[in-house]
Amino acid sequence: IQEPQLQGQDTGMQCEDDRTGIGVETLKRAFLDNLFYVQGKFPALATKHDYYMALAYTVRDRLLQRWVNTAAIYTQEGSRTVAYLSAEFLMGPHLGNNLINLGIYNQVQQAMTELKLDLKELLAKEEEPGLGNGGLGRLAACYLDSLASLEIPTLGYGIRYEFGIFDQLIRNGWQVEKTDKWLRYGNPWEIARPEWAVSVKFGGRTEAHKNAQGRYRVRWIPHKVVLGIPYDTPILGYKVNTANTLRLWKAEAPESFDFEAFNRGNYYGAVDQKVTSENLTKVLYPNDETYEGKQLRLEQQYFFVSCALQDMLRIMLRQKLPLEQFHEKFAVQLNDTHPAIAVAELMRLLLDEHEMDWEPAWEITQKTFGYTNHTLLPEALEKWSLKLFSSLLPRHLEIIYEINWRFLEQVRHKFGTDEGRIGRLSLIDENDGKFVRMAHLACVGSHKINGVAALHSELLQKTTLLDFYEFFPEKFTNITNGVTPRRWIVLSNPKLTNLITSCIGDNWIKHLEDVQRIETYAEDPGFQQEWQQIKRENKVNVAEILLDRTGVKVDPDSLFDIQVKRIHQYKRQHLNILHAITLYNQIKQNPNLDITPRTLIFAGKAAPGYYIAKLIIKLINSVAEVVNKDRDIGDRLKVVFLPDYNVKNSQPIYPAADLSEQISTAGKEASGTGNMKFAMNGALTIGTLDGANIEIRNAVGAENFFLFGLTTEDVGALRLTGYRPREYYEQNPQLKQAIDQIASGYFSHGDRSLFKPLVDLLLDKDPFMLMADYQPYIDCQQQVSQTYRDRDRWLQMSILNTARMGKFSSDRAIREYCQQIWKVQPVPVQLAAEKTGDG
Numbered sequence: 001i002q003e004p005q006l007q008g009q010d011t012g013m014q015c016e017d018d019r020t021g022i023g024v025e026t027l028k029r030a031f032l033d034n035l036f037y038v039q040g041k042f043p044a045l046a047t048k049h050d051y052y053m054a055l056a057y058t059v060r061d062r063l064l065q066r067w068v069n070t071a072a073i074y075t076q077e078g079s080r081t082v083a084y085l086s087a088e089f090l091m092g093p094h095l096g097n098n099l100i101n102l103g104i105y106n107q108v109q110q111a112m113t114e115l116k117l118d119l120k121e122l123l124a125k126e127e128e129p130g131l132g133n134g135g136l137g138r139l140a141a142c143y144l145d146s147l148a149s150l151e152i153p154t155l156g157y158g159i160r161y162e163f164g165i166f167d168q169l170i171r172n173g174w175q176v177e178k179t180d181k182w183l184r185y186g187n188p189w190e191i192a193r194p195e196w197a198v199s200v201k202f203g204g205r206t207e208a209h210k211n212a213q214g215r216y217r218v219r220w221i222p223h224k225v226v227l228g229i230p231y232d233t234p235i236l237g238y239k240v241n242t243a244n245t246l247r248l249w250k251a252e253a254p255e256s257f258d259f260e261a262f263n264r265g266n267y268y269g270a271v272d273q274k275v276t277s278e279n280l281t282k283v284l285y286p287n288d289e290t291y292e293g294k295q296l297r298l299e300q301q302y303f304f305v306s307c308a309l310q311d312m313l314r315i316m317l318r319q320k321l322p323l324e325q326f327h328e329k330f331a332v333q334l335n336d337t338h339p340a341i342a343v344a345e346l347m348r349l350l351l352d353e354h355e356m357d358w359e360p361a362w363e364i365t366q367k368t369f370g371y372t373n374h375t376l377l378p379e380a381l382e383k384w385s386l387k388l389f390s391s392l393l394p395r396h397l398e399i400i401y402e403i404n405w406r407f408l409e410q411v412r413h414k415f416g417t418d419e420g421r422i423g424r425l426s427l428i429d430e431n432d433g434k435f436v437r438m439a440h441l442a443c444v445g446s447h448k449i450n451g452v453a454a455l456h457s458e459l460l461q462k463t464t465l466l467d468f469y470e471f472f473p474e475k476f477t478n479i480t481n482g483v484t485p486r487r488w489i490v491l492s493n494p495k496l497t498n499l500i501t502s503c504i505g506d507n508w509i510k511h512l513e514d515v516q517r518i519e520t521y522a523e524d525p526g527f528q529q530e531w532q533q534i535k536r537e538n539k540v541n542v543a544e545i546l547l548d549r550t551g552v553k554v555d556p557d558s559l560f561d562i563q564v565k566r567i568h569q570y571k572r573q574h575l576n577i578l579h580a581i582t583l584y585n586q587i588k589q590n591p592n593l594d595i596t597p598r599t600l601i602f603a604g605k606a607a608p609g610y611y612i613a614k615l616i617i618k619l620i621n622s623v624a625e626v627v628n629k630d631r632d633i634g635d636r637l638k639v640v641f642l643p644d645y646n647v648k649n650s651q652p653i654y655p656a657a658d659l660s661e662q663i664s665t666a667g668k669e670a671s672g673t674g675n676m677k678f679a680m681n682g683a684l685t686i687g688t689l690d691g692a693n694i695e696i697r698n699a700v701g702a703e704n705f706f707l708f709g710l711t712t713e714d715v716g717a718l719r720l721t722g723y724r725p726r727e728y729y730e731q732n733p734q735l736k737q738a739i740d741q742i743a744s745g746y747f748s749h750g751d752r753s754l755f756k757p758l759v760d761l762l763l764d765k766d767p768f769m770l771m772a773d774y775q776p777y778i779d780c781q782q783q784v785s786q787t788y789r790d791r792d793r794w795l796q797m798s799i800l801n802t803a804r805m806g807k808f809s810s811d812r813a814i815r816e817y818c819q820q821i822w823k824v825q826p827v828p829v830q831l832a833a834e835k836t837g838d839g
């Protein structure tokens, strides 16, 4: 490949290549060229979407040079590679991020302005690939950004869902789901690679046969075969030449038509196989933290895992590496249990298809995998009924039995015949029906197991995975989550980025620890003034979005108190709304009350089948309706629910927050990552001692964090002594009033039945202990209001929050994975022009 001129500016001295040059004139020319030759349009006819596509292709061209070079260098050097297996990648829009990472945001903005176009409008045209539910999928996306930025050879493997997470509409206060047709207008970021398609088997039976050496092996005779087609997307690192690959698999039928059926005149029957095969990757399951036991979901999991492992084997063969070195070539990370079937699949591939013996195959397998656990919630722990498992993956079940038998022998050897312990550790759950326990398979088949925040890792070892911890404590570790400052500060909050950079240079974008250097300005009145001004402008921006999308007008000078995340009982959006009702009642009782004006902003999706979560959305909107139109309240309190929370919609939110709500019941939120995005953008946190909140509080200082509520130990102790939520209600007049209003139809046009399920749940069971945490929460919110009135103090706290968030960059997290788990090194990529020094 001839490397064209890369760095040339439009000096007139050198001519830039149209597909790699980054000068403004070249970008304009390339953009118009793509508009014509790719979109088939010229400016008079082009729509905004055409312009977006033309720009996307212009940027993609610049990525391709790096992508192809990266692949060439990895192949040439046979680099050790991280394979990140995840059923979800919530990438968010690519264009803005690529502009930042390529370092051409300003040039492109200028080029568009000169063409009389608005870059912001074009960015807004991108349909984001919503291929994830929430935290877990977004974490995978942040990790890909950091892996590329740290120049670590990486392949992200997942599923190319045709329909990602549903779009959320709010109708009459209720969530309504709409199919996410993100591929409708084409996806300029991906390239299909049908030449690397693989076959994936399902169902059928196994049989023994003798191989050429006369040894017995097992053969799997499947009931059906599906093709996996890879679609590759380049993932560019920040200001490096590394462009890694996200490889997502689409299911297709091996033959589009069943010609026998067709010849019999059964046209519909003939396309049947095509339809059922393609159903496999049609839609993302929209459940966050609950598994559903559905056959199609297990099929999806096995499908992408098998595609990924076969692809890795293909790469090994192409690089002429012996399969015995599989674990040296690939470090494979299991993002939760969704890809855990990989343990059995790698064994099957090595044993059955490559005729390896059990012991070496098992050693390779264990050395290959690492397993990240993301939740302690029991309803999220995946287990598959033996009936389903054996009908879909008969060979894998045999392998799992064998793994289990050998593992339990070792347990017996270490602990003797403690049947209770053996039953608890077994890969097969025999308590109530028979199930394969995927977390157990992941633990036994991996050499490292990690939680995602210090408390979560500790609880894993003490509770959910205690028996495994006792058996192989050396496997356990913690790696606290992180988020990428490129998307979550630089792209989302350009004004703050400029201010920080003007003070300390831009090294902090790659080394977030460096942002600490702004601490010296925390009490500087001039810096504080600018900090406040930026926050205000970001709030004005969100106020405009809210007005446009919900019709609610909010005051940008009020305290923006924000809770955005999936709607879930354990995250306790309903505790937040109890605070809203309490403030409302206080103002109603004392109309002249001088309170700190607040705007409460909520956003988030509920799983479509999660009734109580949907009722919480309805409650938020119902309270909003009453509060926002009450003239006595005025601008002192507003409640708004912003519909369709996704990566794109979230980007303006974090920079506009004064207060970040992280109020889960202690011990329930594994880590949280929104908490990090808010604090990086200068929001103060009101939170419980849960997940990464604890580490955020330690980092920013207890005096810069609003802490309230039960600890994990308190929660356990209270449950043991008998928790009686109704007593809190009866003894607390404010709480009683708020609950009674919900129950009496005050917020539901007199309908007493609407919120009854929620009220009954809170008073009788209250599994997430809102009643116990209510008063401490209200008191803490009172402190927030007081502190907000002390402008200088608040600004100082806000600056210190940003300054002390260095630890929570995903770069730090990825460095830890590289050192502790993957043992991989950076492989820098040079472009040929740089190598020869002629660029």
Ligand code: 9GP
Binding pocket: 134, 135, 136, 137, 139, 288, 289, 336, 374, 375, 380, 452, 481, 669, 670, 671, 672, 673, 691
């Ligand atoms: O609930 C956790 C969340 O706390 C964490 O930040 C995120 C990334 O590690 O994973 C979430 N878990 C899931 O989405 C499903 O286990």
